[in-house]
Amino acid sequence: QVQLVESGGGLVQPGGSLRLSCAASGISFRLNVMGWYRQAPGKERELVAGITPSGRINYAESVKGRFTISRDNAKNTVYLQMNSLKVEDTAVYYCSLAGGYWGQGTQVTVSS
Numbered sequence: 001q002v003q004l005v006e007s008g009g010g011l012v013q014p015g016g017s018l019r020l021s022c023a024a025s026g027i028s029f030r031l032n033v034m035g036w037y038r039q040a041p042g043k044e045r046e047l048v049a050g051i052t053p054s055g056r057i058n059y060a061e062s063v064k065g066r067f068t069i070s071r072d073n074a075k076n077t078v079y080l081q082m083n084s085l086k087v088e089d090t091a092v093y094y095c096s097l098a099g100g101y102w103g104q105g106t107q108v109t110v111s112s
Helices: none
Strands: 003-007 010-012 018-025 034-039 046-051 057-059 067-072 077-082 091-097 106-110
Touching: 003 091, 018 034, 018 091, 018 106, 034 067, 034 077, 046 067, 046 077, 057 067
Parallel strands: 010 106
Antiparallel strands: 003 018, 018 077, 034 046, 034 091, 046 057, 067 077, 091 106
């Protein structure tokens, strides 16, 4: 059974930082693309960042220069470091393995 367990969401002020973590189990983590998605109220779920097994990374234009995705294959974990957070980053953030498996989602709220 594939499981994705997320942590690190919460409330932060604009300009602040959060680090999300997603630990995967039940599948060969290092052979799969991992991604972070988010869904804000009234919006479609969107890809925030993705990282391939070889380390190739892509980001949504809206987060370039502010967010960093990384993976630790020894820990079967993918991270999303979020800096310079904006109010518009407020969303439920989801971890995905190969676009087919999903975590439960973790709320990120950016507010003064």
